[in-house]
Amino acid sequence: MKFRTFAAFIAPSVLMMMIFIAAPLVSVFIQSFYQTQPIVDMVQVETRTPGFVTQTCVTETKPRPTPDDAGKMRTETNFIGWQRYGNVLEPAKARDAIRNLDPAALLAIDFWGALRFMLTFTFITLPLVIGLGLAIAIVVNNTARSVRGPVIFVSLLPFIITPVIGALAICWLFVGDGIRTRAMEHYSGTDIAIFAQGRAIEILMMFFRVWHVAPFAFVIFYAGL
């Protein structure tokens, strides 16, 4: 294909991506160095709040944005540099935690805890999804032609179920009084509270992810077999 034809074909798509993805990304990145705040004054305000018998009167100092002459809220924009990133990453605390080899302190910072979860989630679910998808594809490939259709249908079902419904199903199955939990409690004789443990919820999420996406891997692999 001549390059000009190729360029003409992808031009609309590239233009859309530039306008709706690339330009906003750059703009947001630049905006992250600025902060726009309403200009507030600390004013003494008397508030009378409705009550059942009588009002409660409180006089307190609260921040109140003051409008300008036209009645609009005034805002000011300041350049703050890397402050936003600092607030999220908390480099001083993070550096201390690493220096003291204290994982608990590092993970107590929201960002690093979330990063840890994201990495565990990705590195555990991805191999499982690919492995399971490949396994299903091989099994289906070796199935008799007569049953292959229904087997494919059943294998694809988890991927078709809307994640919201799937998540609700997991909740109903595993919450304190859920169906699966009751069954497990019956067999083990002890009280089980899966949702009370953070790690248990993470495992449930990873299980759901693998269950939900493995069929997609299966479809791709099956196409190649």
Add this chain to the structure above:
Amino acid sequence: MGSTAMAACAFENTVPLKSLTAGFEAWKSVTSAMAECRNFTPELGQEFATKQPEAFAANPSLYHIGGVANETIVPLLNAGTIRPLDDLVAKYGQNLKPNQLFKVDGKIMAIAMMVHTQHLMNRKDILEQAGVAVPTTWDEVLMAAEKIKAAGLVDYLLGATTKAGWNFGEKFVNMYFGMGGALINADGTPSVNNEAGVKTLVTLKALTAYMDLEYLISDSTYVQQQFQQGKIAMANLWASRGGAMDDAAESKVVGRVDGGIAPTAMAGGAPATTLWWDGIVIAKNITDEEADAAFMVAMEGIDTEMVTAHNDDAIWLVEGYVPGRLAQGAIATASATPPKPSYPSTTTQGLMHSALGDNLSAFFTGEKSAAGTLAAVEAFHTTGAKEAGVLK
């Protein structure tokens, strides 16, 4: 609309009006009463708080009447998108009681129609069986729970709206105020990492020993269902959930749940809970003619007729309300002396509530100590307050 079964609106409204309110039962009753005046389109939903600030800031405003509470009026007040109601009240508000008016700096900014609070709902039959009186302090609650546990009468002694996030923040705020603490200093800095704060955390932790282990996902509906299924004996629950206890279609404990006063945290202190009100505001960015009509329609919506027809929907502030059995606890709480605080309507309170909601669960999962958790709450609040411009 305009059914003859319920007395029709006192006047015929000719100005097209719209309202945006929350979706719970009380608002459904009020907006259907307003709709009888014709030319009125209500919009109800739990997303109202997200929509309201922008909708009211539009010129002309997208809605004429707004349904608000202590917390949700703050963005509208700050942006100045609702109008003072003094002259409208003088013209059309003869039937309003003085304690229905929400005033800021002497100007009436909202008309309250109901109050709302968390109070101690309890299974009086279980308490009687175990030989315990209805507790009036949190220490008594713990002792009562221990006695009922020893008698083995119920699955879990206590329920609580301790879902991580806003609910848990609310629980903390209620208990903390009950301990006599103030969340924000006069200069806007947070003040929660102190003796009252630690006491609050320790008391809450002691209470969780008697709850279902999954209390961090327990919101109002969860607790309501626990009561309805007969799984818990006591819980500090929102008064509006009382009606559901007697709903024969869902509840196994019809007639056995009673409303008690919210327990106090300190001897001789106020009930450890906050008072909330729900009411209407009128937008600023509408014509005076529309504002007049909107106010008249709103008055129709919260008049005595509506309250008589929907008496048990809420603890109404309107003339003609007759408190039912399940409302007694909330009313006792609302009229107690010393009086409990109203939930503060300020930006800083909203920021503190978010800080609490996001950080408290660390103490309950054992990740952080009490002091560490409260320090994290203060740091979170400070960052949020600086970003919002309320703290330099």
